[in-house]
Amino acid sequence: MVQRLLPGGNNTNAFNLNDQGEVVGFAENGTADSTCVTGGTPSQVTQFEAVRWLPEGSIQELPPLQGDTVGFAIGINDLGQVVGSSGLCSNTSIPPSPSGPHAVLWGRDGAAIDLGNLGGTNSVGDAINNREEVVWGASTKDGIIHGNDQGQIVGFAIDGTTFNSRALIWLDKVMMDLNTLIPAGSPGMPGSPLKLAAPVQPTLRCLSPFDKLRFGRHQSF
Secondary structure (H helix, E strand, O other): OOOOOOOOOOOEEEEEEOOOOOEEEEEEEEEEOHHHHHOOOOOOOEEEEEEEEOOOOOEEEEOOOOOOOEEEEEEEOOOOOEEEEEEOOOOOEOOOOOEOOEEEEEOOOOOEEEEEOOOOOOEEEEEEOOOOOEEEEEOOOOOEEEEOOOOOEEEEEEOOOOOOEEEEEEEOOEEEEHHHHOOOOOOOOOOOOOOOOOOOOOOOOOEEHHHHHHHOOOEEO
């Protein structure tokens, strides 16, 4: 499917899709904004919006929250509900290093709902499952990456002193360090700990990005 542009825009980027063939991401809208240079994406010179591409190829704008000027979408479920973030071009950066002040849930009709924050400057909706459970990360708390339809959540936590991260899983709202589940001397494991966990649906499998970098593959557990 060819990604259609918004009027006046030159660039788009897709980040996720659902089983209905709907794709989400962001698209430039052609509105020049000099404040983008001071934000998290210095090369950006125009505003951008969260969008959804429908299976027949049409593009649907997902407007930012009131008072915001830009946004991006990262996750979508099979009900067509979308999550991401919105803000100003001066304080919002697009993926692959996404950040924005307001986590957003867009309904099937495109209406934006503010998911709130944890008091920090960064709040991003990362994923939403078919039970309408949203996983999001905020700058003042542990970063959480993904959840599945069983309510399992995987991600990472960052030490506020050393800034080292460790891969985590939440089962029934109880957090567990994935490094404690790896038997000592497991083949193919580096000496450093797992730092990030990401799922493969429908069975939750946790991946080590370190192994991908070192061995050209992911090590799963």
